[in-house]
Amino acid sequence: MAHKVSMTVNGVTRESEVEPRTLLVHHIREGLGLTGTHIGCDTSQCGACTIIMNGKAVKSCTVLAVQADGADIMTIEGLAKDGQLHPIQEGFWEEHGLQCGFCTPGMIMSAYDLLQRNASPSEAEIRHAIDGNLCRCTGYQHIVKSIQWAANKMASAPAGDD
Amino acid sequence: MAVTKLFGASIKRREDPRLMTGRANFTDDVRLPGMTSMAVLRSPHAHAKIVSIDTSAAKAMPGVVAVYTGADLIDDLAPVPCAWLVPNANLVIPEYRAVATDRVRFVGDAVAVVVAEDRYLAQDAADKIEVEYDVLPAVVDQEAATQDGAPQLYDNVPNNIAFHWELGGGDIDAAFADADVTISKRIVNQRLIPNPMETRGAVAAYNPGSGELTLWVTTQNPHVHRLLIALTTSTPESQVRIIAGDVGGGFGCKIPTYAGEMIACAIAKRLGRPVRWQEDRRENFVTTTHGRDHITQLEVAAKNDGTVTGIRVKTYASMGAHLSTAGPGVPTWLYALMLPGPYTIKNFHADVYGVLTNNTATDAYRGAGRPEATYLLERAMDLVARELKMDPVAVRSKNLVPAGEFPYTSAAGLLYDSGNYQGALAKALEVIDYAGFRAEQAKAREEGRLLGIGFSTYVEVCGLAPSAAAGAMGFQGGLWESAIVRFHPTGKVTVFTGTNSHGQGHKTTFAQVVADELGVPFEDVDIVHGDTQMVPMGMGTYGSRSLAVGGAAIVSASRMVVEKARTIAAHLMEVGVDDVTFDSGTFYVTGAPDKVKTIQEVALASYLAWNMPEGVTPGLEATYFYDPSNNVYPFGTHVCVVEVDKDTGQVAFKRYVAIDDVGYVVNPMIVDGQVHGGITQGLAQAVYESAVYDEAGQLLTGSLMDYAIPKAAMLPWFEVDRTETPSPTNVMGIKGAGETGTIASTPAVANAILDALAPYGVDHIDMPLTPQKIWRLIHEQKG
Amino acid sequence: MYPAAFDYAKPATVAEAVSLLSANPDAKILNGGHSLLPAMKLRLAQPAMLVDIGGISELKQVSVNGGATIGAAATYDDLLKHDGLKAHTALYEAMSKVGDVQVRNRGTVGGSAAHADPAADIPAALIALGAELVAVGPNGTRTIAADDFFVDILTTALEPDEVLTEIRIPASGASSAYEKFAHPASGYAVCGVAVALERDGEGTVTNARIAVTGSVYKATRCSAAEAAITGTKATAADIEAAAAVAADGLELAGDHYASAEYRGHLTKVLTKRALTRAAG
Structure with missing residues (x-):
């Protein structure tokens, strides 16, 4: 039904x-x-x-x-607005946070959740926060750097509507 | 060559914006009018006779379009092919049908297929198919499978031995006769499950009007797929189009041509409606090929001074229930040729049994054969060190091929192109502060803490070539690669490559190379791969070959374009060709600085063709098929430092240092990413991953709840650096970077843990080195 | 993965949920769904109806006042934001170690308790803290002690037509901790030990509750260790002695990843670690 x-x-x-x-x-x-x-x-x-x-x-x-x-x-x-990548997307681009890209949408969503709760997470906090997202390509190191990049960017220019 | 401009720059990947914004085009994203969904009913038994199949209830279910059994499709599909016919091995290729007809031989073997209007309905109907099985005894241990009285998978393969192959060099018997010490160890290289995050999938569409069959499929080598789909579905190759859109990781398991896409094609041809199929992860675990799975008796001969004089292995390799596309090549050539490794070991011998067992077929998995060889060899170095009470670094130094001896012919007859193995080792020792670590370790041991360090000094062979070697090895294909470089009239450039990225960033790296060669802006170069209708025949992406072979083809095609443009430019400027120089996209005339033509101007002129030199055809493009003269040989040293928790057996990674030499590097950021990912998969083999079967052939680690692919918090920070020794084999001086990490890391990690456990007298534990195994050894020693 | 078909109802009240369950014997309650839906996707579970209690707002209420009352449909994520719950350390730590962020955003303490997975974290914490679980059924409301709630693998004391509505943590003043050895793939407990110690003014342990999960077929109290630590000052030597008997009397589970023997050993190690922190 x-x-x-x-x-x-x-x-x-x-x-x-x-x-x-x-x-x-x-x-x-x-x-x-x-x-x-x-x-x-x-x-x-x-x-x-x-x-x-x-x-x-x-x-x-x-x-x-x-x-x-x-x-x-x-x-x-829905993350990029008006043709502008979200800082997390920018971070993944700058720091090579993706290879095949299959896990990437979910990974970015988890990063979004994290950065809402914790604006400047440590490496350990980032690794813990993406515990529910598997990536088979990157070994996560560049993902950690991508999220750190995004945190720095968002701290220097707080997003308006997020 | 001159390293200029974009070559060597960490350019952001042009692939990323699509992938990061949800605009990718993976196979399961393809939507076609009238598309149906396919579900495959799979055997729950590892070995059984099919007594009967009743599909009547399934056919009557709402939304069901068709239901097929193996018998229904027997005339539509040739057997699933094997394309590596290893010679001099008494190779028998048993017939393996895409859908079983009378017998199933592994859990997951296809038994029937449902096509329905949507995937939920297909599953509902598959659940209604009644199959009666007569269960047979199964065998999953490849050594046991060769024994008399073991369950037999095929009548024409006695003792389940699909092939028996040997390779040797030097005089192995003399080496052992003259040895001061010998070591013998049974070592298991466990079965792994590749698990790319995108499972395999296919969308097949057939146009009955034109006879064209289009297959969207997750593949590393679209043209090989085209060839094998054409042959197995009796469709003219010219009518088969393979499209690999975005491919969500491969690691080797997307090389083979599988039953799944063959079935989808056959049914699409029958129905005239598109058929969509995507593995569930549970299906992926049992139907996509696995890797490794060797049981080896390793023997090492050495002198008292640490010189290793001989390596002898007897290996039982599990091939699974049938021979996959490249399966037989992996535990033979790709394995045994690298047994001498980076060392001056003069004598070696490999004795390999390829054994059929009641589980999923094995084929290439990242490294494919070379990790198995390197693991044995690097464990051997530590065992020799332990036996002779020498430092493991000293044993390695003693045996490494000296930097002055390249090109070096190994005991296996390979010509190592270039190298400075000691250079990489020295750099690694410096970064890790080896002396400092040993002091720290001694202090820790006094405190009862278990610190350990492990080394892996490796060389690997990749960018396999030439094609003549493929022929000698029985590989039913070439090892060349194709490229077309095409200028458009506006000066934009499209490059077509037969390699197929599944995460490696070819569209970026190749564009960097081409922009440099042609002197055009990076943004003006587009790279096309993955569509057989657009790209010339190519061999695909595996074995770290894309840049060393495919990239070199692109460079040669680019240079042909420049030469043609030079001829046209000279004509337009009314000078001789020899008076024209080319630099950064502009043709200059010697001694006449005001006379210039940009390559874009020449491109336009070539297409207008109003004023061409005599005998020169219009247009500006070139096609090049590159067949390298030799393989390339990346090398390096990896070092891992661990601490073992005595109470639980858990391993904490303290440091991981990787010094790799992959020749010149086009995009360091991308290469770093390859190295990180490679280390992760190799490290995971050492401590986390293992396919475990019970005796009945049931996969006990058949989901991501059971099979531990690493999560972020389970890994160390990787300290990655490089030395640069160019390869003389290709025009760019590059080697290959896709597999070094996987090949090097597994023994580095295992050696580190075993070093930590040295106080307990433990010299070997089979992988994965889980907390339970480690605790048990500590516990037993204590007890 | 594709669940088999079922009917769906979303009651607004507990009473409505109970009457739906009474009228549909093959119905199951859907809460966060993180235990039930995976089983349904694999078609290992095929309930005829799901009663979604996600719309019953009273089940999401949380109050902390010495003790705590936790609505059965409150998510881990909501609960972890209540600083007051940190006093019930074993539960707080167990919740923070459940699954991953996404699971904690949807999963609930009530769901974990009602599912009774033998490797779940929450049951051990509830037992150690002496929690009570409140159920509403056709015959009214009853309260079940955590000790009596977990009956067997995936089996609780709940009747099929009962709804678990809240979990009550008493204000015992116990000092507690939860230690976990997580499975590298599933994240579930290969072994998890929750301890809670009540002590008098002299520091003597007057009441000890120690519960283990993962090593066993259902969350179980380690009575021998409880007896050993009770009456002591919980010194390092006392803890060592109690940990040494932590696995005594337990029916240990084992599989290819961790044998019963190894899990028994982990039970001792984690008991020691949890006791050390709780006593510290």
């Missing part, structure tokens, strides 16, 4: 009908056509599907679309 759901996705209200079993990540990718959010595992380990839901990083493969009814959601497509 289909359920009506309405959620704000990257600032736009999206109304849809979904089966109760539809995972939020499938709704985002198939229903809403936003393929930047990826699926890397079955068991909530890899974090490739991480999005921001009501201000917090969550694994969208472990949320039903019906549970997100009424939620405010940001996916990777």
Whole structure:
């Protein structure tokens, strides 16, 4: 039986009908056509599907679309504003924080969650904060540097609406 | 060559903005009208006869388009191919069908396929297929599989031995007869699961009107895929188009051509509707090829002064339930040729059994054979040091090929291109402060703390070549690479390469090289790869070959373009070709400084073709197929420092230093990233990762909840530096950087832990060195 | 991964949730979903209905006043923001070590307790702190001691038609700690030990509660270690002696990563570490 759901996705209200079993990540990718959010595992380990839901990083493969009814959601497509990369994206670019790029959207979402809570995280805090995101390419060192770069940038020029 | 401008600069990757903003195009992102979803029903048994399959309930499910069994598809698909036919090995390639017909041989073997309107419905229907199995005894231990009475996978492969191969150099028997000391050790190199973050997937579309078959697939080598898909689906190669969009990591496991994409193609041709398939991670664990999995008896012969005179191995390599595309080449050539390593070891012998077992097939995994050899050799160096009570660094120094002896012919007959092995070792010792560390270690031991240091002085072979060598080794392909460099009339440039990036940043590195060669802005150079309709035949990306072979092809094509442009420029400026010099994108005339033509002006003139030199054709582009004369040989020294917690056996990484020499470096930032990622995978083999099967052939580590790929907090900070010894083999002087980290790090880490445990008299533990294993040894020694 | 089909209901009150559960014997409660949904994706669980308690605001209430009352649907992330909970150190530390950021943003103490995974962190902490769990069912409200709540692997004292509504941590004044050896892949506890010590004015331990998870088939008290440390001043030697018997009487679990013997050993090591911190 289909359920009506309405959620704000990257600032736009999206109304849809979904089966109760539809995972939020499938709704985002198939229903809403936003393929930047990826699926890397079955068991909530890899974090490739991480999005921001009501201000917090969550694994969208472990949320039903019906549970997100009424939620405010940001996916990777919604991070850059007006053609301007977000400082976290800039950091990943400057410090070579990605190789194949498959884990990157989820990784950036977790970095976003972290920097909301902790504006100047240490290396250890960054490593701990991305514990729920697996990257098979980088060995994480450049990701740590990317997030540090972003923290510095955001500290020197606080983002207006974040 | 002159290292100028962009060559050597850490340019930000042009790939990144798309990937960072959710605008990538991975296979699972492809959307086509009328697209169906495919689910594969897989065997839950490692070895069984299929008694019956009832698909009637599945076919009746809502949204189901079709259901197929192996029998339904037998005429549509040739067997899954193996393309490395190792000679002189009594190689038998057993027939392996994309969908099993009468027998399954590993957990995950395909039994039936459902195509439905969406993936949920496909799964619902797959759950309704009834399969009756007659379960057979399974064997997953490759040594046991060769014994009489072991379960037999194929009637035409007695004792499950798919091949038996030997390689040697020097006089190994004499080396052992003359040795002062010999060491014998059984060493297991455990099975690993590559786990790129993007699982494998395919979207197949067939146009019944034109006969064109298009396959979007996650592959490292699109043209090899085209060839094998054409052959196995009986489609003319000219009608097959392979598109590898963004590829989310490969590490070797996206080299082979697999059952999954073959099935998708066959069904797309049957239905005339696009078929989409993407592995679940659970499927990826059992159907995408694994790596390593050797059981080896290692023997070492040495003199009292530390000179290692002989290495002899008898290795049982698990090939899994069938021979994957490049499977037989990995534990043979790619392994044994590197057994002498960076040392002046004159005598070696390898005796390798390729054994079929009831588990997932093995094939290349980052390093492919070379990590297995390097691990044995670097463990051997430490074992010799322990035996002779020498410093492990001294043993290595004693045996390293001296810097003055290059090019050096190894005992395996390889011609090491260039090197300064002691230089890298010396730099590593300085960075780590070796003397200081040993003092600190002695003090720590007095306090009851377990500090350890481990070294790995390695050389690896990559950028494999020439094609004639491939032929001699039985590899059913060439080892060359292609390039087209094309100027457009506006002066913009497109470069087509047969290599295929899956994270390595080719679009950036190659554009740096081309911008330098042609003297055009970096932004004006586009790199195209991954689409067989656009790119000339190429061999793809593996074995750290893309820049050493593919990049060198691009440089040669660029230089051909410049030469043609020079001819046109001379004509336009009404001077002789010999009077024209080219520098940074501009043609100058000697002695006439006012006469210049930019290469962009020449490009436009070449396409207008109003005024061409006699005999020169219009247009400005060049195609070059480069077949290198030799391999390239990166080398270096990795050092790891650990502290072991005596109470729990847990390992804390204190430092990790990597000094690599990959020749000249085009983009240091990208190379650093390759090194970091490589170290991580090798370190993970030493302490975290292992595919564990039970005796029935069930994979006990079949999810990311069980199989430990490292997380950020499980890794040290990598201190990475380089020495630079150019390779004389290619025009750029570069070697290869994709696999050095993986090859070097595994033994460095293992040696460090075993050094920490030296007070307990422990000289070897098989990987992964988990806390439990370490604690047990400490506990038993104490007990 | 693709769950099998089910019906979905999102009640606004506990009473409504209870009546849905009573009317649908194959229904399951959906809270944070971080235990149930992965099992459903693998089709290891195929409930006919999910009753989503995420819309019942009373279940998200938290009050801290000496003791603490935690709504069953409060997320770890919300709870970790309550400084008052830091006094209940074992629980606070256990929560901070659950899964990863994303899991803590969705997962709940109530969900972990009700799921009763034998390698979960929360059950050990609840037992050590002497927590009580409140359940509402068709016959009203009852309170279950944590000691009695965890019955077996994935099995609790809850009836199928009961809703776990809150967890109460008593104001015992105990000093507590949680130590964990995490599995490198799953992040679950290979072994986790929670301890809580009550001491008199002289520093003598008057009451000790020590609970282990991960090493065992269900979160279990280490009675021998509790007895050994009770009545002592919790000196290093006392702690050593108590830790040495921590695994006594436990039914230890083992697998290829960590054998029963090794887990028994870890139980002792972590008991020592947790006691040392709690006593410090």
